[in-house]
Amino acid sequence: MRWTSSSSSAGVPPALRWIAAAFLVFLAALLLSAAAPEKHLSIYSTAANYSLPIVQRGGRDYVGLLEVLDPLGTVSVKLEGPRWRIHYNNILGEFVTSRTRARVQGRDADLSGAFLLENGKGLVPVASLASLLPRFLGGPVTFHEDSGRLFVGSVSTHFTASVAEDNPTQLVFHFTAPVNPSVATEPGRVHLTFTREPLTAPASPTLTFNSKAIPSATYSESNGAAEITVTSTIPLIASFSNDGRTVTLGPASGAAAQTTAKGPPAPSLAQSNPPASSPASSPSTTAPRRYFAVVDASHGGNDPGEVFSNVLVEKDITVAFARRLRQELENRGISTLVLRDSDANLGIDERAFFANNTRAAVYVAFHAASSGHGVRLYTALLPYGSDDRGPFRSWTTAQAQSVSNSQAAVVSVAAELKKQQVPVRTLSAPLRPLNNVLTAAIAVEISPRDSDLSQLTSPEYQQLIAGAVANGIAAIRDKLGAAQ
């Protein structure tokens, strides 16, 4: 039987057609409105973790300021005509309807959009929170504006992931604090969504594992939530243990037979907790992506390093140098991973583990100091004794086998710095994680050329140092690569 348009519509009155079309349009509009999810802002602090709705006004995202501050302290609001005054603890903020500037503690604050009053509720642009909240809270906030996630202070939850190729294969996530994600599955994927946990990104958003059953996991953030998506070739179920600090994804019943053959543990790039001893040479090829150089911006998060002034701290300078060195190395065709590319807490052991797990040829840690002049280059001052056991190398003296390569790197970098007339000195130092890194490892401590500390933030000075360090590493690329 053939169907034609004429046969399907034959005999239907025009009025009925119009009614049907209107119904379809209404249905489509209803579906579209339901499909657009409500936007949320998630706020994480030591006092509370909470989520607030974001409203759109004039193409901008807005949020109620009272609702933002209320869970964090004592708040009161007073409305006087177009003026809206908010008291947070002892801090007074004054806002005027339609004005793009406000006053907090008598000082101007830019709102990056007009302040709105709706039924006595004060709305501020979401984009202004990063600059506005520190004025009220008296401390830093970290705002992931694209994903609507705001971290007050240094609150954060980190995680590591590792695949155990036991029978059955399992992917184990360890979190630094209890978590309670919602778990959703679809064919080939498992989604762990964290709305109330201040989960922060791993060094690389994509974690790959040497497993056919669970090849990878990705970290992403959107709409006030963090999500880990695990890809798998077998159905997985999640189980929680260790008071919510460990989430294990294992095959659902009946799927275990599809797991790969039993093999050695395959730690992922994101695994952080080092074992008491790390394998000297693991036969498994576990690193998903290999980098020639790992650049580490020392300190970070609640570890500021040396505090030079109210606005200048070591942790910020090291990030700037690390980014420049990455650029310089990649310009020379050297693949580079920066361990800390934001103001995140990263433990010393985690740094060493990332460096070892990526099997990089060289590890470079940046430090900055107000004392001295020029640059000091350090290799590890190894601690006393070694408890290497068979194929396992002592964590504290893991660097022992690479000391000569580290010294070669220091000599090469020092030569390049001298070419640039930068005062340079080479020393050993009891500076972790240099001694925990298996490959060539050096630390670069940068001081201003003279007593002017502002040189540390000078793009020219940073570029000069980063360029010289990159030249030094590139000059012995073959030697370092041979040991990789």
Added chain:
Amino acid sequence: MIPRHLYIAVSVLLLAALGMSVYAWHMRGRAAASPVLSADTRPVVPPVAGPTEQVTLFVAYDSPGVLNAQSAQIPLPSDRQQRAEELLRALFALYLDKSSPHPLAPGADIRSVYLVDPGLAVIDVNAALADGHRSGVLVEELTVASLIHTLSANIPGILKVKILVEGKERDTLAGHADLTDFFDVSAVNQLTSQLQSAP
């Protein structure tokens, strides 16, 4: 009627009281103007009994970031452990002096030094040293190397050194120098050689 001599006695006493008041007021002003002795936060240690001996202290100089050997005559007791403590106290006295080449935090002190055979020395410093120490790789390792090398150069047989703060292990001195492991004295000797050469 009051006798005349009583008048005279009362008048003399009143004059004396007035004079004492004026003098007391004057002394109060002088005391306020004199330097405050409490600003000297160097800890008070009991006097050491023992003959004066010549020792070599390895003194850190922030500028230009070197460690220099310096002879000193200090009284040293016969007990090995007490000698170690006195050596480091002599070093701290230099660092806490107004003209210190490597200033340490006010109140910084050695709590104890324990010598444990075979070849282990444990240096226990107070919290004032670590809490108030300046941050930086070089400035921290100058302190560490100065302590360890001064000890090992004057007390034979020390192979490894552990530094504690208030009797407890601490991750770093001030954010950089690692204190979690045992320092290898031979490695610190090499570091001292590096630090003795001017940049």
